Every structure is written in C-alpha cells, then in structure tokens.
Amino acid sequence: MDTRRAPVAGPDLASVARPLADRTRASFCMALLDGRAWTATELARHAGVAASTATEHLNALVGGNLLAEERQGRHRYVRLAGPHVAELIEGLAAVAPAGAPPPRSLSAAGRRRALAHARTCYDHLAGAVAVAITDTMTERGLLDWGRGLRLTGDGEAWLGRLGVAVPAGTRRPLVRSCLDWTERRPHLAGAVGAALCRHALDSGWIARVGTTRAVAVTAAGRDALREQLGLPEDLLPPR
Amino acid sequence: MDTRRAPVAGPDLASVARPLADRTRASFCMALLDGRAWTATELARHAGVAASTATEHLNALVGGNLLAEERQGRHRYVRLAGPHVAELIEGLAAVAPAGAPPPRSLSAAGRRRALAHARTCYDHLAGAVAVAITDTMTERGLLDWGRGLRLTGDGEAWLGRLGVAVPAGTRRPLVRSCLDWTERRPHLAGAVGAALCRHALDSGWIARVGTTRAVAVTAAGRDALREQLGLPEDLLPPR
DNA sequence: AGGGTGTTTCGGCGGGTGCCGAAACGTCCG
DNA sequence: CGGACGTTTCGGCACCCGCCGAAACACCCT
Numbered sequence: 001m002d003t004r005r006a007p008v009a010g011p012d013l014a015s016v017a018r019p020l021a022d023r024t025r026a027s028f029c030m031a032l033l034d035g036r037a038w039t040a041t042e043l044a045r046h047a048g049v050a051a052s053t054a055t056e057h058l059n060a061l062v063g064g065n066l067l068a069e070e071r072q073g074r075h076r077y078v079r080l081a082g083p084h085v086a087e088l089i090e091g092l093a094a095v096a097p098a099g100a101p102p103p104r105s106l107s108a109a110g111r112r113r114a115l116a117h118a119r120t121c122y123d124h125l126a127g128a129v130a131v132a133i134t135d136t137m138t139e140r141g142l143l144d145w146g147r148g149l150r151l152t153g154d155g156e157a158w159l160g161r162l163g164v165a166v167p168a169g170t171r172r173p174l175v176r177s178c179l180d181w182t183e184r185r186p187h188l189a190g191a192v193g194a195a196l197c198r199h200a201l202d203s204g205w206i207a208r209v210g211t212t213r214a215v216a217v218t219a220a221g222r223d224a225l226r227e228q229l230g231l232p233e234d235l236l237p238p239r
Numbered sequence: 240m241d242t243r244r245a246p247v248a249g250p251d252l253a254s255v256a257r258p259l260a261d262r263t264r265a266s267f268c269m270a271l272l273d274g275r276a277w278t279a280t281e282l283a284r285h286a287g288v289a290a291s292t293a294t295e296h297l298n299a300l301v302g303g304n305l306l307a308e309e310r311q312g313r314h315r316y317v318r319l320a321g322p323h324v325a326e327l328i329e330g331l332a333a334v335a336p337a338g339a340p341p342p343r344s345l346s347a348a349g350r351r352r353a354l355a356h357a358r359t360c361y362d363h364l365a366g367a368v369a370v371a372i373t374d375t376m377t378e379r380g381l382l383d384w385g386r387g388l389r390l391t392g393d394g395e396a397w398l399g400r401l402g403v404a405v406p407a408g409t410r411r412p413l414v415r416s417c418l419d420w421t422e423r424r425p426h427l428a429g430a431v432g433a434a435l436c437r438h439a440l441d442s443g444w445i446a447r448v449g450t451t452r453a454v455a456v457t458a459a460g461r462d463a464l465r466e467q468l469g470l471p472e473d474l475l476p477p478r
Numbered sequence: 479a480g481g482g483t484g485t486t487t488c489g490g491c492g493g494g495t496g497c498c499g500a501a502a503c504g505t506c507c508g
Numbered sequence: 509c510g511g512a513c514g515t516t517t518c519g520g521c522a523c524c525c526g527c528c529g530a531a532a533c534a535c536c537c538t
Contacts (some may be wrong), residue, residue, distance in 0.1 A: 021527075052529080056526080087330060147413050482538100493526090504518070508509105
C-alpha cells in the first residue's frame, strides 16, 4: 500500500515524467513536436505498434496533461497540450543523447534528409534552413546573443518591413533559442519564431511536404530568403 | 529483442525521462534542487528508503547524466549536473499537479512553513520572500514582464548601486522566470537571480537554516530588504 | 440498414523495476 | 590494529507495465 511516504517535497515530478519514460510514447511526442494534430492510428503506424497499444499510450499522455485531444467523428486527434509541453520536450531532448542511428532503407534516408533540411518544430521552423536563418539574422545584427537571446531594434524594424506582425501584450518571450536536434545548434523560437514560420507558410515561401512534418522551400521562398536574408545558395532549391 | 524499431525520430527522450519517472528518484531531484551536494544516506533518509535502494537510484540518475557525483573518502556526494537539469526539472514541475498534501506532524508543518517562506532553488531564491522580491522589483520598474521577462535600465542601475556584479559575456539569460512551487507564481531566476542570491548570502541578508535548504532573513536582511525593496513587513522578521 | 473503418476494452503473457535485508567492501579514526 | 560508519553487491520477492490479438463498440458512408 506504500504508506511510508511523508515527503516535504513539492510537485510530483514522477507523474509527469512517467508518461514520457517509454520509447513508444516518446516517439509519439517527437512526432507531435511538429505542432500538428495526429490521429491514433497515424501515431500507431508511425511507432510500429498495434492500435490498441497506441490507445493505451494516448490515455497515459492525455491523462498526464501532456497532450490535448479532440474527437472528430470516429477519429481521435491529439496534439501537444501547449507551448510549455513543447519546451519541456525540448529540455529533455537537450539532455538526451543523439539517438537516431543512420537509416537503413533508401526511402527512409530521403525522408530523413527532407526532415533535416527543413521542418516545423511545434510552431516554428527547424532544420538546416532554420539554423541558417538564425545565423544570418545574427550576422546582420537582427538578433543578439550577448547574454541570452534578444531581438535588436534593427530586428524589430526588419520584421516590420517584412510585414510580420509581432504579437504584443503576450507573456510569451519574443525570441527564444531552441536546440535543433538534427543540426545540434540553436534555431529561433518564441513568439517571433512562430510569427516568422506562419508568415513563411502564408506567403508561400515554404510548403508542407505531403502529410509529413517536413517542409520544402518553394521558388518564391528561394527568392525571398535569398533577398531578405542572404541565405547560402546550397540550402535553397536550384533555379 | 525488440527488432521492429526503425524510428525516424530524434533524440531518445525516454532514456532521459525514465530516471525521473519514479517517486523516490524524483524526490531526490526535488531535494537536490536546492543546488547543494547531498550524500547518498542523506537522500535515502530524506526519501525514506534503504541505503541500498538509494544507491541504485543514484546510479540511474548519474548514469542518465542528470546528476554529477563527487567521491570524498567514504562519502558519495551528488548534485544536479547543471543549470540545464535544474531548468528541466522546473519544466516538469510546471506541468505537474500541486502535490504535497498538508503535513501531519507539527514539526513537519514547521519545516514546511520555513521552506515556503524562503529557500534556495538551485542557484537563486524561492518561496514567499523571493516572489515578493520579484513583485516589488516589477512594481518599481526594475523588471518588465511586457513580452517575456526583461531587466530594465533602471534595474541594471539598481543592481549596480547595490554592488551586485552582473555577469557579462555569458550565454545565460540575464533574467528568467521560474515557477515557485509553493507560491504557484513566478520568481526571479537566471544570471541576475543567481547573482542576487549570492549577494544576499554574502552580505548576510539571509542565512541557511541548519543543513536544510530553507533560508531565514537575518536582522541585517530585514533592514536591507525593507530599505532597498520595500518588502512588506509581514514577510520580514519582527524587530 | 449494412459494410467499412477507426477506436476501445479485455485477458493474458513476459519482462522490467523498485523494494528490502544481509553481507561484503572501503574508508576514517581512535 | 580494530571498531564504526558510509556505501555497494546480491538474492529474492512482488508488482507494475508494455505488448499483443480478439472482440466489442462507435461512427461514417452508401
């Protein structure tokens, strides 16, 4: 019965960590880190487990307030419960070992390459392109990494010229650094990271690849990213 | 044998979350969140488990790179592996339910009250006093919560007058918000939070209570905190 | 209504994990 | 040297947890 507990300790970390302490559930979370909602079967197939198993895992994750669910007809859609969960997972990933051994099949290799090049990470961009964007923004003095990450005045003006609405009045940090797990270097997150990603999607600079979390730079995006940010050619699609 | 895994997924979250997914190990971590090094037996007694059990748990936490250990003679000292682990635990605590039911014994109640009043949280201050400090700093315009937390110019000047050296050249954010698990409201963390805590200890404003993580406001601290920050009287020791 | 499909429930199985106490092992100190 | 003390190893036990398939259920569509 376990009566001996009389901890002066605070919140019950274990109850939050437990749902994440399983390879399959962790794999669900990594998939959901693209910020979209997945159905139970999609996640089951993604992780290679039976649908019934996926159900049980989703119950654990939803019950632990890590995922939010939304029922639509016979579908069960789940997504991360909020930015705080995405940041929690980032925190875990930052401590975690590299993982992901080189892929076996050719198609898997292609899929992985697409992901490593550009993808969404919750509500902002990740991958080589995102890291390059962050780098060039730093070089041009739009971001300052002096003590913690900061958006400079130039950065704010640049966003204005671009027509990116910077959300105000929110408690969310304007800019935040998020460790990119393919590049192992930080990319831009926070309110500005999210707004920039939304702008890139809205303006057709990037587009989702099928139903995956990978995104591709479009022809319009190539011109815009080269012109606005001077991104290196080898990251952009050939003319 | 588990051969079926072929995840495109990234880092292995589960291997990091697993060590934290146990009440006893979590209790160790909450204790270590005071930033100090504890011996194996101290932690065992704190959590109410056998020494042998504590050893196994510590192996798991150290092996998962969450704790750093230091052997001194027959003692095994452990502490959090770094600020990133402290922040990870904060992230978990922010999602976790309140926990900690009201204490049974009178002495436990006293201990808990001391902790709730003022304690260290890794390298900065926590508890009612810390939250009050954060609040008054905000009221006086030293901190700005507009969009994310920011140290104002006035804040920087105020620290200078106080003689608090603000570490420069580091990548660590100057100010960061950390959810206080007794007050359920944020208090000040980050480089400035740490510097302020160190200054308070060095100047004798506060002192550790025995060997616990609780701290008490000294007579000198009472005057300083009232004068420099206008902290409400009911949080300060009576004259 | 009825078939197809996504999801859930239920047993049952195998393995992993946390716990303990006893004994062994080191280190410190008198 | 020898006792005291902190730590570790080792069995052994109980229990929890993740997995599956089959069957039931719920919903959509024709």
